[in-house]
Amino acid sequence: MHMLSSQRNITDIQAHEIDLANDVGIMQKSTFNLMTRQAGGRDGIGYTILDAKNYLRSKRQTSMDQAMAKALNEVMPDTFHGLCTWHLMQNGIKHLGNLMKEGSCFVTDFKRCMYGFEDETQFEEAWGTLLSEFKLRDNTWLKHVYNVKEKWARCCMNNAFTLGMRSTQLSKSVNSSIKNCTKPNLNIEQIFKNFEQVVEEKRYNELQRDFEAPFDQTMFSADRTYFSGDASNADNRDRDY
Template sequence: MLIDYEYFGDVVSLDTTYCTNRAYRPLAIFSGFNHHRGAVIFGAALLYDGTASSFKWLFETFLEAHKQKKPLTIFTDQDQAMAKALQKVMPEVFHGLCTWHLMQNGIKHLGNLMKDGSHFLNDFKRCMYGIDDETRFEEAWSVLLVQYNIQENTWLQSTYNIKEKWAACYMNKAFTLGMRNTQLSESVNSDIKSCMKPDLDIMQFFKHFEQVLEEKRYNELRCEFETRQKLPRLKLESSPMLRQLSEIYTLTIFHLFQVEFVLFAAAYIKYKNETQPLFEYVVG
């Protein structure tokens, strides 16, 4: 965990929605992506409760274990006590909301709007992911509230008040490594739930938890082997940049880069106006 965090700890997800026993003690999991876009766990802790003081201890202990190295960005759920503690311990770290948990909360609070062929969920996702301009976001949000007659919904009001933590147009400058999608949360959630049995004592739980870690380490070794043994297919074989990076990047990262590179190669200038002092280009 220490080595993984040293290499990949710039963006961290913290999940405390797991409970390990009948007393519902929260289990905190710090996780992130490795260079294969696989989920890695940076740390875990059993908490006594979910108060701000407990989360403050959690963040301080996590930083102490990792030589006070702070992430650039940390994603959490909408827990207010956690947000309060994070602001005290790491005020300079960007705090974003995990969109997977946000959608789960949306389904919990607004499930009645998602029945009988309703498009509410897609419209809400569009506000979250599909709009990169703040003015257009505000317009779309207003239309959403009016269309579904939910102007007075308290959950939506509180969620809107922290839109800088989840709306794509307000997070353009945040360093996220693509963690806003649900891939990481769903992967870790699936793995951890396999050892979340209320009848396990603490020793049995950690034995199961260690097995989850070992499986993740094995998956990374398998990805390393595949990267060393396989050559990626170049979409532009004459490109010296793609040839060079195919020898440096892992298969997963190279694929992500190549998609963007091909899109860049397909771009062209449809219109330009180079009248000083303003230079305007329309790219197709």
């Protein structure tokens, strides 16, 4: 039973001990072995070494996001710093395992909290129900996520101008296309020809989506009236710090 994702959880005390060990340079495996001994065996510790690694990785990412937010506030004070919803969902898969499988009730409820409420009171009620229903009130990762809700929850972003873009997939899609046309074995003429082809393709995709938009009812829903900023990747709008 202790191996099941639904039965694993890093408590606040355990998270503090992991942080202390990491701060003084103790290897993660040594930390895990010590805490396993203290708990009387692996079936009593409540999490795996992979869970500990994911916890530290998530915390580093949060620290990076905090540093980015601080830099943006100093250099571009009027800029809104939001979290990529696609990466948020990917981190959820790492921390919550089977609960994050596509089509699960948890994923549906989590996405509703992310996209479905303009009113913060309704969001708070839905979030509380989510934690209670799936017995996740002590989940460390969800606590971290909730503490930065102003960066991902729709109800907290009503005054942010985002053009509907909630993930970094658009920029990554463009970066990937540019990378493919600027390979080191190409001369400058070939690079520019390939680049022009990429631009032409992107413009055509945009024109096609503009034409199809009035007829595409899948872009809207009763509980989510946001529009995906990545027109060429519209089917990915629900997946995503």
